Amino acid sequence: MALPLTINEIMYFAGRHHGGSEVVSITxxxxxxxxxYAEVFGRASQLAGALAALGLEPGDRVATLAWNDHRHLExxxxxxxxxxxxxxxxxxxxxxxxxxxxxxxxxxxLFFDPMFMPLVEAIADKLPTIEHFVVLxxxxxxxxxxxxxxxxxxxxxGERNTDYAWPDVDEDSASVLCYxxxxxxxxxxxxxxxxxxxxxxxxxxxxxxxxxxxRDVALPVVPMFHVNAWGMPYACAIAxxxxxxxxxxxxxxxxxQRLIEDEGVTIAAGVPTVWLALLTYLRESGKxxxxxxxxxxxxxxxxxxxxxxxxxxxxxxxxxxxxxTETSPLGTVNTPVRSSEDLSETERDQLRVxxxxxxxxxxxxxxxxxxxxxxxxxxxFGDLKIRGFWVCDGYFGQDDSVxxxxxxxxxxxxxxxxxxxxxxxxxxxxxxxxxxSGGEWISSIELENLAMGHPDVAExxxxxxxHAKWGERPLLIVVPEQGKDxxxxxxLGWFKGRVADWWIPNDVxxxxxxxxxxxxxxxxxxxxxxxxxxxxxxxx
Ligand code: AMP
Numbered sequence: 001m002a003l004p005l006t007i008n009e010i011m012y013f014a015g016r017h018h019g020g021s022e023v024v025s026i027t028x029x030x031x032x033x034x035x036x037y038a039e040v041f042g043r044a045s046q047l048a049g050a051l052a053a054l055g056l057e058p059g060d061r062v063a064t065l066a067w068n069d070h071r072h073l074e075x076x077x078x079x080x081x082x083x084x085x086x087x088x089x090x091x092x093x094x095x096x097x098x099x100x101x102x103x104x105x106x107x108x109x110l111f112f113d114p115m116f117m118p119l120v121e122a123i124a125d126k127l128p129t130i131e132h133f134v135v136l137x138x139x140x141x142x143x144x145x146x147x148x149x150x151x152x153x154x155x156x157x158g159e160r161n162t163d164y165a166w167p168d169v170d171e172d173s174a175s176v177l178c179y180x181x182x183x184x185x186x187x188x189x190x191x192x193x194x195x196x197x198x199x200x201x202x203x204x205x206x207x208x209x210x211x212x213x214x215r216d217v218a219l220p221v222v223p224m225f226h227v228n229a230w231g232m233p234y235a236c237a238i239a240x241x242x243x244x245x246x247x248x249x250x251x252x253x254x255x256x257q258r259l260i261e262d263e264g265v266t267i268a269a270g271v272p273t274v275w276l277a278l279l280t281y282l283r284e285s286g287k288x289x290x291x292x293x294x295x296x297x298x299x300x301x302x303x304x305x306x307x308x309x310x311x312x313x314x315x316x317x318x319x320x321x322x323x324x325t326e327t328s329p330l331g332t333v334n335t336p337v338r339s340s341e342d343l344s345e346t347e348r349d350q351l352r353v354x355x356x357x358x359x360x361x362x363x364x365x366x367x368x369x370x371x372x373x374x375x376x377x378x379x380x381f382g383d384l385k386i387r388g389f390w391v392c393d394g395y396f397g398q399d400d401s402v403x404x405x406x407x408x409x410x411x412x413x414x415x416x417x418x419x420x421x422x423x424x425x426x427x428x429x430x431x432x433x434x435x436x437s438g439g440e441w442i443s444s445i446e447l448e449n450l451a452m453g454h455p456d457v458a459e460x461x462x463x464x465x466x467h468a469k470w471g472e473r474p475l476l477i478v479v480p481e482q483g484k485d486x487x488x489x490x491x492l493g494w495f496k497g498r499v500a501d502w503w504i505p506n507d508v509x510x511x512x513x514x515x516x517x518x519x520x521x522x523x524x525x526x527x528x529x530x531x532x533x534x535x536x537x538x539x540x
Contacts, residue, residue, distance in 0.1 A: 437467070
């Protein structure tokens with residue numbers, strides 16, 4: 001049967017077969033909220049009816065500035081399945097960026113959490129395309145708002161029927177729009193189609209990817225405004241897994257622990273920073289996470305120390321994964337293969353910090369400067385390229401003459417990587433962050449990972465700084481563990497024997513805080529700016 005690959009099909013199936021699976025969330029306005037997929041889809045129907053009544057046309061953009069909760073999930077289904085495009089926005093972006101992307105996307109409706117009311121009030125004048133502001137709350141949530149026309153979500157959908165006549169949606173039509181973090185230049189919009197979303201969700205459920213099943217209780221700690229929460233809102237519905245969402249408490253270790261314990265969470269996914277917050281809380285409180293079986297960690301390189309603490313102290317396995325906004329995001333996942341069982345502990349550690357193997361639907365390769373494919377020997381560094389069912393081939397609103405793919409149809413990720421003989425890919429850097437010393441490349445990520453393993457270091461970053469002889473040399477920047485002093489000599493000595501001598505950083509700088517981007521990655525751009533007047537010690 002030529003059934004279309006649409007999010008509507010996920011909704012119909014999950015409604016019939018997993019309607020009773022729970023959806024639990026902390027909401028911005030009413031604390032812990034419990035519902036089911038059946039209820040979520042019923043309310044998505046009501047929402048679709050309300051949007052049609054506002055006069056939206058197929059393909060129109062509907063924006064959200066919201067944390068993970070049941071209402072955001074209703075928007076995921078209600079907007080896309082009605083043929084509109086859900087534009088999820090990162091509320092941590094600077095106001096100028098918010099204005100730019102909402103105007104670029106020509107959003108017509110903006111749904112936002114009550115806590116973002118001051119933010120929205122401050123920029124509303126600069127958003128001419130937005131005709132309707134809707135605060136994600138019960139009645140009365142907008143009573144003190146300075147916005148001229150603002151409604152409350154519950155009032156907007158309240159009167160509508162729960163059996164909206166969903167349209168036949170083309171599988172190639174757009175379902176979601178998400179802008180990349182944009183560390184340089186303007187943010188760029190990536191459009192996902194219904195088809196790419198369904199195929200991505202299918203693949204992410206596979207055993208060597210997230211390995212999701214109906215018996216799972218999933219906690220996506222990755223925000224729903226960041227690459228569709230890694231597709232979990234769709235994958236969990238297909239599998240029938242209970243889904244648990246932390247609302248505005250995403251980076252709060254105490255809340256995460258409580259949710260995991262109370263709801264019996266078995267799988268959780270997020271960036272390394274949130275796991276640092278959880279592990280710190282567990283260490284300090286003596287609490288545990290007995291139901292948790294595995295964490296999926298990606299978005300930034302996961303330090304070995306996090307994987308070890310999860311496994312050794314809590315019996316939780318970590319699957320390191322790599323992806324990007326342009327790849328929906330699933331690219332690779334590091335799930336042990338049979339041959340890894342025979343490895344020594346050191347070899348196993350070396351393997352698990354790698355970002356993993358490709359998943360069917362997204363092929364990868366590394367290429368050298370001349371563009372030819374490099375060997376899978378775990379040594380050769382090259383530009384990482386990807387092609388597949390859920391990889392973007394252009395940016396929203398971009399001139400068709402701009403080529404996003406190379407002549408063979410591959411997308412350049414901007415990451416530098418190695419691939420070993422077993423197909424395990426390892427990110428060594430962003431193209432623009434790699435340190436070029438005497439024409440050879442040094443991986444800043446590898447040095448950061450090693451530094452993070454030192455007991456006196458809470459967080460570490462490595463950037464290249466100018467060097468008269470070598471062009472660039474690595475500078476290690478660290479935040480010491482609370483109450484600890486960092487001894488420069490001892491810290492640099494830590495690298496001896498762990499990396500080639502010429503990789504060892506030339507100096508260490510101590511800072512109180514390392515800057516992060518709106519998506520939680522170390523902002524090397526800000527660090528380079530902060531250290532632009534820094535000079536290496538004369539003798540180095
Ligand atoms: P974004 O589009 O904001 O999700 O950022 C994607 C980028 O994050 C990738 O191109 C990588 O540079 C980085 N990234 C994602 N996952 C990992 C990982 N597991 N290890 C290292 N870098 C990662």
